[in-house]
Amino acid sequence: MNPKTWTVLELINETAQYFKKYNIDNPRLNIERILEDVLKLKRIELYLNFDRPIANAEIEIIRAMVRKRSQHIPLYYILGHAPFINWDFKVGPSVLIPRPETELLVERVKVLSEKINASYFNILDIGTGSGCIAICLAKLIANISVTAIDKSKEALIFAEENARLLEVENKIKFLCLDITSDININLQGAPFSIIVSNPPYIKHDELKTLAEEIKYEPQSALDGGTDGLDFYRIIIKKYTSYLAHGGYLVLEIGCDQGPLIQELIKEENNSISCEIYKDYQGLDRIVIAGY
Numbered sequence: 001m002n003p004k005t006w007t008v009l010e011l012i013n014e015t016a017q018y019f020k021k022y023n024i025d026n027p028r029l030n031i032e033r034i035l036e037d038v039l040k041l042k043r044i045e046l047y048l049n050f051d052r053p054i055a056n057a058e059i060e061i062i063r064a065m066v067r068k069r070s071q072h073i074p075l076y077y078i079l080g081h082a083p084f085i086n087w088d089f090k091v092g093p094s095v096l097i098p099r100p101e102t103e104l105l106v107e108r109v110k111v112l113s114e115k116i117n118a119s120y121f122n123i124l125d126i127g128t129g130s131g132c133i134a135i136c137l138a139k140l141i142a143n144i145s146v147t148a149i150d151k152s153k154e155a156l157i158f159a160e161e162n163a164r165l166l167e168v169e170n171k172i173k174f175l176c177l178d179i180t181s182d183i184n185i186n187l188q189g190a191p192f193s194i195i196v197s198n199p200p201y202i203k204h205d206e207l208k209t210l211a212e213e214i215k216y217e218p219q220s221a222l223d224g225g226t227d228g229l230d231f232y233r234i235i236i237k238k239y240t241s242y243l244a245h246g247g248y249l250v251l252e253i254g255c256d257q258g259p260l261i262q263e264l265i266k267e268e269n270n271s272i273s274c275e276i277y278k279d280y281q282g283l284d285r286i287v288i289a290g291y
């Protein structure tokens, strides 16, 4: 008997059911994204070509990806790339998958740059990971130079490749640096107009309670210590000295951390203005402090 020939729509329906059994969130969207990549069709085209037969070679590739996804390996690690703002970033298990909340951080820095209205911007991105923040800022702001640091050499390989693919490698300096080390470094590029960071901010004990997918992401990109604030303390104490007078510190934060971080900033210098911004879900997400 000949093996069954699947059509696009049959495969979407069957796989969505299969993913549901394995408690995969948004089961239909997951198989759509896999098919978009393997069949090189846009989502709408999948439905316009709903009765297109799937070749055996394609089925093999799709099956392998579906099997991985059913084990809760994150979709974007399986695809090898993730969307962020208007661009696509290469990702793998050594980098955090860029999150939609972080797009707001980039938007805020862009708004600030328009407000500052300087002829040149010097920006420091602490914990660059895939490079998504640094690279988008380099794409969106004219006359910019970014210094992007991370302690993970493996992450920096992704960040450098993303910068090259998105043609901003001339605007970004990547440095391998552990901000918890005590060495007083002479940071190239300082003083900065803006320091931006999405640091690890999950409380250590909360890590094991998170969705299974998150356990595949680098824990060093997530673990913010006992109270989740370790990296904010270091950035506020050690790194704000690299800001130019009138510069800004822009931080992504956990939704319950805003007032605590405001307090940390005020403890250092009570005259600093400090505002909290909410994300689209109405949760505290960004702190901006003017120095």
Ligand SMILES: C[S@@+](CC[C@H](N)C(=O)[O-])C[C@H]1O[C@@H](n2cnc3c(N)ncnc32)[C@H](O)[C@@H]1O
Pocket (backbone or CB within 6 Å): 095, 096, 097, 098, 099, 102, 126, 127, 128, 129, 130, 131, 132, 133, 149, 150, 151, 152, 155, 177, 178, 179, 180, 198, 199, 200, 201, 220, 221, 222
């Ligand atoms: C939450 S991830 C953010 C990644 C990326 N900026 C983003 O928004 O998707 C935090 C990043 O900080 C880096 N990191 C963790 N500890 C660090 C340290 N001690 N020094 C420098 N970078 C560190 C991690 O490797 C990771 O890439």
